[in-house]
Amino acid sequence: MAMIAYxxxxxxxxxxxxxxxxxxxxxxxxxxxxxxxLDEIVKKTRDRNLFFSIEIEKGIKExxxxxxxxxxPTKTFGAGxxxxxxxxxxxxxARQIQSHAESNxxxxxxxxxxxxxxxxxxxxxxxxxxxIHFDILSNPEFLAEGTAIENLENPDRVLxxxxxxxxxxxxxxxxxxxxxxxxxxxxxxxxNIWSSELSKLVANAFLAQRISSINSISxxxxxxxxxxxxxxxxxxxxxxxxxxxxNASVGFGGSCFKKDILNLVYLCRYxxxxxxxxxxxxxxxxxxxxxxxFVLNMLTAMFNTLAGKKICLFGFAFKADTGDTRESPAIFIxxxxxxxxxxxVISDPKALDNAKKDLEGLNGKIxxxxxxxxxxxxxxxxxxMTEWETYRQLDYKKIFKSMTKLAFIFDGRNILDHDxxxxxxxxxxxxxxxxxxxx
Ligand code: UGA
Numbered sequence: 001m002a003m004i005a006y007x008x009x010x011x012x013x014x015x016x017x018x019x020x021x022x023x024x025x026x027x028x029x030x031x032x033x034x035x036x037x038l039d040e041i042v043k044k045t046r047d048r049n050l051f052f053s054i055e056i057e058k059g060i061k062e063x064x065x066x067x068x069x070x071x072x073p074t075k076t077f078g079a080g081x082x083x084x085x086x087x088x089x090x091x092x093x094a095r096q097i098q099s100h101a102e103s104n105x106x107x108x109x110x111x112x113x114x115x116x117x118x119x120x121x122x123x124x125x126x127x128x129x130x131x132i133h134f135d136i137l138s139n140p141e142f143l144a145e146g147t148a149i150e151n152l153e154n155p156d157r158v159l160x161x162x163x164x165x166x167x168x169x170x171x172x173x174x175x176x177x178x179x180x181x182x183x184x185x186x187x188x189x190x191x192n193i194w195s196s197e198l199s200k201l202v203a204n205a206f207l208a209q210r211i212s213s214i215n216s217i218s219x220x221x222x223x224x225x226x227x228x229x230x231x232x233x234x235x236x237x238x239x240x241x242x243x244x245x246x247n248a249s250v251g252f253g254g255s256c257f258k259k260d261i262l263n264l265v266y267l268c269r270y271x272x273x274x275x276x277x278x279x280x281x282x283x284x285x286x287x288x289x290x291x292x293x294f295v296l297n298m299l300t301a302m303f304n305t306l307a308g309k310k311i312c313l314f315g316f317a318f319k320a321d322t323g324d325t326r327e328s329p330a331i332f333i334x335x336x337x338x339x340x341x342x343x344x345v346i347s348d349p350k351a352l353d354n355a356k357k358d359l360e361g362l363n364g365k366i367x368x369x370x371x372x373x374x375x376x377x378x379x380x381x382x383x384x385m386t387e388w389e390t391y392r393q394l395d396y397k398k399i400f401k402s403m404t405k406l407a408f409i410f411d412g413r414n415i416l417d418h419d420x421x422x423x424x425x426x427x428x429x430x431x432x433x434x435x436x437x438x439x
Contacts, residue, residue, distance in 0.1 A: 001013050001015055001050070001067065002038065002045060002050060003041065003149070003152040004178060005045040005048075005049050005050035006041045006044060006045050006050075007181050007182040008049075008178065008181045008182075009048070009049055010049075011049060011178070012049050012051070013049060013050050013051070014051045014052075014053055014059050014062070014063070015050075015052050015053070016054065016056045016059035016060075017052075017056075018054070020054050023054050026042075026052040027046070027052050033322075033323065033324070034322060034323040034350045035145065035146070035148050035149065036146065036147075036149065037148075037149035037150070038148065038149060041149065056096060056100075057096075057100045060100040060101055061101070061102050063105060064103075064105065064106065065106045065107075065108060065174070066097060066105060066106070066107050067108045067110045067139075068090065068094075068097075068107060068108065068109060068110060068111060069111055070089040070090055070092075070093050070111055071089060071111065072085045072089070072090060072112065073085070074086065074258075074259050074262055074263075083262045083263070083265060083266040083269075084114070084262075084263065084266045085113060085114050085259070085263050087114075087117065090111065090113070090117065090121070091120070091124065094120075094121050094124040094125060097125065097134075098124060098125050098127070098128055101132055101134070103132065104132055105133075105134055105135075106134075106135050106137060106174060106175070107121065107134055107135070107136050107137070108136075108137045108175065109137065109139065109140075109197070110139060110140070110141055112140060112141075112200050112201070112204075112256065112263075113138075114197070114201075114263050114266070114267055115194055115197045115198045115201070115267060116194065116197070118136045118161075118193050118194075118197065121136050122134070133167065135162070135167055135168055135171035136162075136163070136193070137160055137161065137168075137171055137172060137175055137193070138159075138160070138161035138162075138193050138196035138197050139158070139159065139161075139175060139196070140159055140196060140197070140200035141200075142155065142157070142159075142200075142203065143155075145254065145318075145319065145321075145322040145324055146319055146320060146321030146322045155183060155187060156187070157187050157188070157189055158179045158183055158187060158188045158189070159189055159190075159196050159199060159200075160172050160175050160176060160179075160189070160191075160196065161190070161191045161192055161193040161194070161195060161196020161197065162190070162192070162193055163192075164192055168193075172190055176188050176190065200260070201260050201261075201263060201264045201267075202264070204256055204257055204260040204261065205260065205261050205264055205280055207245055207257070208257040208258075208283050208284075208287070209280075209283045210244075211245060211246075211247075211249065211251075211252045211287070212252075212284075212286035212287055212290075214228065214246045214247070215248055215249065215251065215286060215287070215290045215431075216286050216290075217231060217248075217432070218248040218290075218431050218432030219289075219290075219432075221432040221433065222297075222431075222432055222433075225434060226432075227432070227433045227434070228414070228431065228432025228433060229248075229414065229432075229433065231432075232246040232247070232248070247387075247413070247414065248414060248431045248432045249329075249387075249412060249413055249414075249431065250290065250291060250294045250329045250333065250412030250413065251294070251329040251332075252287055252318075252329075253318030253319070253326070253327040253328040253329050253330075254318045254319065254327055254328075255326040255327060257287075257327075258284055258327055259327075261280055261281075261283055261284050262284065264280050265280050265281045265284075268280065290329075291329050291332045292336075294329075294333060294383075294410070294412055294431075295333055295336040295337065297429060298311075298381070298408075298410055299340065301410070301427070301429055301437075302380070302381065302408060305340075306337060306340040306341065306342040307341040307342070308341065308342075308343065309342050309343065309380040309381065310342070310343045310344075310345065310379040310380050310404065311337055311342045311344055311345070311379060311380060311381045311382075312344075312345040312375050312376040312379040312382045313330055313333070313334065313344065313345070313346045313347065313348075313382075313383050313385050314347055314372060314375075314376075314383065314384045314385060314386070314388070314391050315347070315348050315351075315384060315385040315386025315387070315388050316328060316330045316348040316351045316358075316386065317330075317348055317350060317351040317354075317386045317388075318330075318386070319386065319387065320386055320387045320388045320389065321388075322350065322351075323348075323350035323351045323353070323354060325351050325354040325355055328351075328358075328385070328386075329385060329412070330355070330385040330386070331358050331359070333383065333385065333412075334346070334358075334366070335359075338362055338366070341364070342364075343364070343365040343366075344365065344366045344367070345366075345367050345368075345369055345376070346367070346368050346369070346375070347368075347369055347370060347372050347376075348370070348386065348388075349370060349388060349390060352368045352370060355368060356368060372390070372391065372394055372399075373398065373399060376402065376403060377402045377403070378402065378403065378404060379403050379407075380403070380404045380406075380407070381407070381408035381409070381410065382399075382403075382407075382408070382409045383409075383412060384410070384411045384412050384413050384415060384416065385412055385413070386413065387413040387415050391415060391416070392416065392417075396416075396420070396424055396426070400424045400425050400426060406427055406438065406439065407425065408426065408427045408429065409421055409426045409427070409428050409429065410429045411428070411430045413431075414430050414432070414433070416428075418430050418436060421436075422436040422438075425438065427439070
């Protein structure tokens with residue numbers, strides 16, 4: 001919304017939310033999320049044509065177009081628990097819109113939703129007797145965290161789905177015109193509403209599938225003398241495959257991949273497509289396996305006991321350049337290490353507040369230190385969880401000197417110079433490559 005306000009000064013964009021402290025943060029100098037470049041855009045547009053407010057009814061009454069971006073977490077109860085999307089916030093919002101809208105309105109689905117959610121939305125909105133007409137559009141968001149502003153400014157594509165009725169097509173066109181203020185027309189694609197909803201789930205499933213594919217091969221590399229970086233480079237040079245999203249890692253995280261795939265799996269099961277469901281569920285299973293494998297490798301390397309050992313995590317965010325820790329592999333790894341009675345020191349440039357919340361109530365010794373030198377001081381091992389650039393640049397000689405020997409490094413992102421670390425004296429355990437040890 002900030003990008004629309006920035007690119008289109010002729011429109012007034014108002015963001016409403018039920019959470020007053022959240023809105024207060026958006027109106028303050030310290031925004032509630034860290035995203036490179038976002039502060040600048042908000043500062044340029046706020047109180048010009050971008051407004052943050054808790055006046056939801058007023059916002060609905062005044063709007064010609066309403067973008068609904070409420071969260072749709074995985075259901076934790078009832079039918080489809082652990083898989084289907086929890087649509088209660090969506091439904092509440094639809095009912096609020098229905099009660100307060102005073103004129104015809106376009107409703108845009110921005111949240112990622114199961115296929116056919118627009119149908120439910122339409123039914124709720126058309127269930128009242130008054131003459132207001134609503135058109136529902138699906139306009140999934142494809143930005144990735146950490147590069148959100150870049151992705152919004154220069155998107156690969158903008159996808160807009162609608163009903164193919166005269167009024168649906170008119171509404172779709174209105175939204176095309178908004179994006180056309182800065183996105184080249186050929187990158188704005190339109191489709192029927194169900195294709196649009198499904199495309200979002202499928203895009204995320206394909207991206208996550210690539211990571212699980214390379215991660216599954218990393219396990220095989222560790223058993224043979226193959227090297228995952230060499231394998232992925234060779235594979236990626238086939239122009240049909242390409243080189244993106246082939247970095248082996250401790251596992252993918254983030255609020256979207258797991259949730260969206262499980263959603264897809266649930267949909268397939270619902271429609272009786274058991275084999276298709278199992279196929280996609282495999283992507284999530286390999287991701288869980290990769291995280292479990294990482295801890296087991298640590299345990300085996302450190303002589304089958306972690307009890308009382310001090311382990312420093314470099315990074316806690318689910319990826320670099322964000323403070324977001326949702327579904328971060330670091331959460332699972334921390335829990336397992338505490339279970340093994342290790343002592344944890346967690347370091348991250350932006351995610352420590354979230355890390356504290358994620359690990360709240362965990363019974364064990366955990367400290368949180370931003371500075372990586374201070375964090376790794378006196379530790380037995382470092383485990384790289386997040387590919388922050390800053391971890392590549394550290395003085396590892398200095399770090400080695402301050403650590404308990406034998407000092408171990410488990411590089412869960414394959415971002416460090418492993419030969420150099422080995423020369424310094426570390427015992428080095430990358431992902432999908434032979435370890436280098438001094439014993
Ligand atoms: C993902 C998609 O990339 C976006 O296109 C989509 O819009 C978004 O979900 C969403 O549905 O909202 P995001 O979760 O922000 O974006 O971040 P990604 O860059 O996709 O990274 C996801 C996870 O995969 C991270 O933990 C990352 O470290 C990991 N990853 C990524 C790997 O382990 N290896 C890779 O090669 C690439």
